[in-house]
Amino acid sequence: MRILFTAAPGYGLMLPIVPLVWAARAAGHEVLVATTAEMTDVGARAGLPMVDVFPQHDVWAELLRGIGSDGESPVLERLAAAKGLSEEYQKASQAGNPFGLFTLTMTEGTIDAGRAFGPDLVVHTTDHVAGRLVAAALGLPVLEVGNRISWSSRDADFRAKTEFYGDDEITLALRAKLDIPDGPPRVFARIDPRAPSMGGLAADEPDPQDGIPWWPMRFVPFNGGAVVPEWALRRPERPRVGVTLGTVVPIMTGTSNLSVVIEALGGMDVEVILAAGKTDLADLGPLPANVHSVGFLPLSAFLPTASLMVHHGGSGTTAAPLHYAVPQLVLPAFADNPMSAQRVVDRGVGLSHDPATADVATVRAMAERLLTEPAFRTAAREVSEEMATQPSPHSVIERTIALINQ
Known part of the structure; x- marks a missing residue:
């Protein structure tokens, strides 16, 4: 056919x-x-x-x-x-x-x-x-x-x-x-x-x-192909946190929201994987020592070893962590991003906050909750198991x- x-x-x-x-x-x-x-x-x-x-x-x-x-x-x-x-x-x-x-x-x-x-x-x-x-x-x-x-x-x-x-x-x-x-x-x-x-x-x-x-x-998530780096295959010694704003948000709103997220996570005992694609990161200045900028790297390359995903609420970006049972922090931008964020919150697989009012202390507190409170990981695992059937x-x-x- x-x-x-x-x-x-x-x-x-x-x-x-x-x-x-x-x-x-x-x-x-x-x-x-x-x-x-x-x-x-x-x-x-x-x-x-x-x-x-x-x-x-x-x-x-x-x-x-x-x-x-x-x-x-x-x-x-x-x-x-x-x-x-x-x-x-x-x-x-x-x-x-x-x-x-x-x-x-x-x-x-x-x-x-x-x-x-x-x-x-x-x-x-x-x-x-x-x-x-x-x-x-x-x-x-x-x-x-x-x-x-x-x-x-x-x-x-x-x-x-x-x-x-x-x-x-x-x-x-x-x-x-x-x-x-x-x-x-x-x-x-x-x-x-x-x-x-x-x-x-x-x-x-x-x-x-x-x-x-x-x-x-x-x-079934597909984010593109890549040569998977060796570090992504190993379980990290401290929690691995992925960060992305997708391909459209940086063009539309710049990197101000990303700056808040990086500063918040930079002060935590975590390993941050910043998948920013082609986004110009010059305005962020020097990145904290625990932040690794990997340019374009498919989320599926590192989500299996991640403990948290911070993102803008794109539909595919929301679905991929669900597949891998990873809790999420969603800072929804526009279009259907707020709808994705609401589904994440309603199901208990993550938290959300308006990026226009998100500050460093708020983002850090929400990330700490998602990494330490087992209910989020449990809910994410339930959804992942549900999807597999x-x-x-x-x-x-x-x-x-x-x-x-x-």
Whole structure:
């Protein structure tokens, strides 16, 4: 079988489905992943066949540049005008709607790639409308995959605020321009990858609105590949604490929050692993002796030997410590970060604090609680064990293919 996977071009938006793509390929199916920008290289390094559906333009970089300039990106604006979609672009920009911009820029290329590849099935992430539109354009069945630990379109409160499966002005304009038939594609199942005690499923459930079945699936973390350093394989002599703000937060808000965290942890008897990627750390000054800056290092390289993870609340960054039974301190930034933080607090696997009001004493006190009070580690272990009992990506692929072949 030939399977087209589609996802938006952000680390936290595409990387969660990589294990599912691996499962399909390992089962002998032909796969192709349609995305754009830096994610094409990231996916290729993960051993996946990729296609860039918006080549020669870094939509992710343009999106971030636009957010930094009142939502306007001259490059994207010119491209939208060339496609006769200026009005839709302006509305998406003014509303701060990155997913609308992904839909505008990626749908046509994804349809073209789909026609060339000839898939039997489209697998798209819930937040990537281009995948839904390509399936409708090509008349293909869909497996929809949730890629968040923070929310799912299954959630009643989410549904109450969002008409997620209807057509907005952008999708209506694209349907007309690209001659996409009206109506949704044939979705035979939707995936919720969360543990049941964190909003997920213990067993299959029909969607209360359209009857489409929801399936549970185990979250398998993928943060990229790396040569694992020798120190990461050893249990440290003192508690190991990971720190990251992801790839977007430093661009948007700088390193002021990171400065507070580093000063707080620098005064504790812990080993700090600062995974700051490409972030410029010059403003932090000299790092404390117990802080090791490792640039980009996948969280899964050191989480098995960690005692605490301090982070911004990105969905993938929240889910990975759950897999490894590591308590968390979440300083949520924006987007769905506060939702991730709330789930962490509600389940008792960690603590959270508004980064705008977090000071050194507060962060240090919260970190000490998470390292010394056994309830947090116990709760994290419970969730990890719960996740391990959920269906694997491989079993979801097998079930999917069996249904299509009926």
